[in-house]
Amino acid sequence: MRDLAAYRRAVRAGTWSGPTRDVAPGRVQCNLIVLPELWAEEFGAWCAANPAVAPVLARSRPGDPRLPSLGAEIDLRHDLPAYRVFRDGRPAGVVSHLDELWNVDLVAFAFGCSFSLEEALRRHGVDLAYERRGFGGAIYRTERETVPAGGFAAPLVVSMRPLPRAAADRAVEVSRRYPQLHGAPVHVGDPSALGVELDEPLDAIGEVSVADGEVPVFWACGVTPQLSLEAARPSLAITHLSAHMLVTDVRLDELTVAQ
Incomplete structure (x- = not known):
């Protein structure tokens, strides 16, 4: 699918649940980690220590499902085709939205995708x-x-x-x-x-x-942070399902660094 708005409508309607490879060409795709605010500072420090693994593009305010720097209409509760849920660092299932899981304590990190x-x-x-x-x-x-x-x-x-x-x-x-x-x-x-x-x-x-x-x-690879959850064992964490990314409004050309 080449049209970003049409893609987002399909994801929110539940008619797109597959991988995001080649979706909306020219738009940056992101890995996602969501976890309680109590764990956010330590996780942010781990990202900073491993920038090739988790190059953070945006971090949400606690409880806010938006990432306005990546797209004015983004809603993290609905805009990924599939999410992995972790409880105490262990996989606890896959869900298609976060309506029941989202709460005022959650902080989201989005970082670049291969x-x-x-x-x-x-x-x-x-x-x-x-x-x-x-x-x-x-x-x-x-x-x-x-x-x-x-x-x-x-x-x-x-x-x-x-x-x-x-x-x-x-x-x-x-x-x-x-x-x-x-x-x-x-x-x-x-x-x-x-x-x-x-x-x-x-x-x-x-x-x-x-x-x-x-x-x-x-x-x-952006799957590495999912393994870090096994060590830290936050009570709740949510990630993208492998190959099911957050598709942003950011244009690829905006991320180029001159050499």
Whole structure:
């Protein structure tokens, strides 16, 4: 769907519940974490300590489901196709809206998403040939640790996209211009350097595929904060369901950083 207003109407009406990949081209998509105000300062400190993992674009006021800097009409209770619920750091189900869960104590954090980074790569001439093979990327838990803050700590989760070596070099150059979309890759090449087995992803869009002449390229992933909830164990937390993002009004070009 290319029209942002039509997409939002469909999500709010419950007629769009699928992934947001390629929804509303040109608009920035965000990962989401919502948790009680009591935990917000520690989580914000963890984000600041791990900017490639959780590059915060907006933070709400307690109890306010809006993020006006990302879109005047955004309502976090309804504008994602699916949400994950955590209780005491453990997964507790998936819901399609937050009407019953939202309360005056909740604070939301929105941070850049690799779906938007992919669009930036395409715009700058990086050929994502894996997409034509029906593969949309995969995520992996690595042996690297993020920087802890307060009760929040997590192993680094990465997203992988296979690229020809020349395209990988270009992808590094381009993605550096978008630090709010995870920035440059954390690793290019041998997945064992991260403790990763390519055939054992946490999740994948399509069958994992690395063609001859390609190298796997790994970026920090917005799923990492969901693992940090296991360590901190807030009484309630809400996140996006993997690949079901917050689509904002912000234009991709607004996030470019000159090199």
